[in-house]
Amino acid sequence: MIEVQNLTKKFGAKAALDNVNFTIGGGSVFGLVGSNGAGKSTFLRTCAGIYFPDGGNVLVDGKAPFENAEVKSKICFIPDYPYFLPQATLSDMAKFYSGIYPKWDAARFEDLCKLFPVGKKERITNFSKGMQRQAALICAFAARPEYLLMDEIFDGLDPVMRQLLKKLICEEVSEHNLTVIIASHNLRELEDLCDHVGLFHKGGILFEKDIDALRLGVCKVQAAFRPMPERSAFEPMEILEWETRGSLLNLVVRGGRDEVLEKLNSLNPIFAEALPLTLEEVFISEMEVAGYDINNILS
Structure with a gap:
């Protein structure tokens, strides 16, 4: 479970997140939607332990993620522009991830490489934007995290890969109780995937509701x-x-x-x-x- 308590994050005088409060239950798919600059990406980075809050807390299973290796080992974050080691291949990234995530699943990695049409021995910098996202997804799912955070993950994926991603998310949530948070402007993709949705605007959250409600x-x-x-x-x-x-x-x-x-x-x-x-x-x-x-x- 992720608890957001009076969370505030500022960049200079601007509050990207301003006293935000809500809760994300375990084993669910949570959609973050909102206007441009609403604070969605800042929230994901704070939740992943990249940013330190200027006020309040974000707690993952009751613990703050910032500079907490135990908590971070449960979280995998795919940003809008996924990061890879310079000149790395997908096989290189697999070795890197296996040293960070204690539940790294080598067999799962091989299976995912067969599902996604991405070469393991090619340099990822030579991949298209969509293929780089697929490489990030392979590493993320093989890491077996408890929390998967994704920022604009559908951007650059073709319709077949988007359907494959949604199928994998549903399987992981159902079989492994994975908690997924997706920030996206593609509301039609979120519509048939998310259990709950939170609407961000100007650093605050207007509402957090079950999507059917x-x-x-x-x-x-x-x-x-x-x-x-x-x-x-x-x-x-x-x-x-x-x-x-x-x-x-x-x-x-x-x-x-x-x-x-x-x-x-x-x-x-x-x-x-x-x-x-x-x-x-x-x-x-x-x-x-x-x-x-x-x-x-x-x-």
Whole structure:
């Protein structure tokens, strides 16, 4: 389990993380989403023990990871730009990892090299961006960590490799109780993978929720009216997004599906229906509430 307690990290006068509090349970897949510069990468680096907090704590199984070899041996972090030893091959990196991670699995390494089309004897610096990520993934899974942290891991992977990665993550979580944290802007990839999601913005966390509960708390509906009622007629519904096209109204509303439809039907629409809501639509709606939307950016 990872406990984040009043976590603060500053770079000069800027707080990349500002008094953040939440918990990540063991054996789960946690998605970190948020605006650019929200603090997602800073959080991962602090959690991995690369950064020392300026305030508060991040505890991995009750212990701080910074300068703690015991805790770090449980954590594998793949940054946005994976690091490899200069001129190293994948075989060289396997030797390096085997000296750091006590649960290094040589047989697993060989199996993963067969799954991913990456040459073990070639210099990794000659690899494409996507192949370098595959090399990092091979080392990470073979290290058998208890916590796997990944920053924009889907970037550069082709669709087949993305599906393979998701399959491996699900297997490791199910069979070895691995805890995975993924920071990504690719919300569609996270949608069918994560158990929980945390929304970061301006160094804080707006919410941390079970992904199914998140969808239950926000409803997307479409209705047709003739004539169109005034917006005030929809009170006291908390409307996150309002769009009209002639007689057609599209709403994203905070609340349950049944109660929202009941309110809409009381206004005598021609028809009203609930529509599936994607994680990306939830993200956009919540960020608009926080003042981060296209209209504010353009103005």
